[in-house]
Amino acid sequence: MIELIDVHKSFGEQHVLRGMSFTLEQGQTLVVLGRSGTGKSVTLKHVVGLLQPDSGQVIVNGVDVASADAEGLREIRRQVAYLFQTGALVNWLSVRDNVALPLVERRDMPSEEIRERVDESLGSLDMLQHADKMPANISGGMRKRAALARVLVQEPDAILYDEPTAGLDPIMGRTVGRLIQEVQSSGERAAIVVTHDMDLAFQVGTEIALHYEGQLVERAPPEVFEQSSHPVIREFLRTRERPGKASP
């Protein structure tokens, strides 16, 4: 349902994506690892049309993102939800109204049903008791959970998670991991999870890949990826094996 074909993207002198190609099907959860600044967020932004490739193609559900008009882009963003690295809540709306926003914007859902779905989504993230607070008055981790609730409430075909556990305490990180697993368990959704969190990578990934020199390399199921001899992958794997950080 998502396909990148030989995508190149430069910012000035900096050649960030260098022939990026991959496909993602329903039911797959692709974890993307990579050093900071390699272009992981840039890749996700191409999928939802926030950035355009210099060359190559991005196809979502059969539609070339570059050729989509405003309505086409809206449709793509309905199908593919993007959980921003920074959360990106609207400051002047309460948590509850933030989560409701994508449903309200659709204009075709009765307010009763919106309320129900929003509360269910907030409840699943243990955020119901903070629903009436403003984003400025909750912690960073809570903002992250509110942003995740806003993504889940849209029931999209695919979800792009950019660092979903960054800034969360380890317990909440595990909860978010379980939630991603639960969202994926229907087998009907696709997901890309960009993360530096190796526990999360192995918890949710049906496949793991490394973002390296502008491409995805060494893509494989977790048990195969673990055996890779790629030096950067070995480095990432060591952060998982570090004593004292063992899983409970």
Ligand SMILES: Nc1ncnc2c1ncn2[C@@H]1O[C@H](COP(=O)(O)OP(=O)(O)OP(=O)(O)O)[C@@H](O)[C@H]1O
């Ligand atoms: N709109 C932009 N204009 C200019 N340069 C950009 C733009 N967006 C990203 N870049 C540059 O592209 C490179 C890749 O950025 P990106 O945000 O994708 O990194 P990342 O892999 O997500 O890193 P991190 O793990 O730190 O989030 C960076 O050097 C960044 O400065």
Ligand SMILES: [Mg+2]
């Ligand atoms: Mg990033």
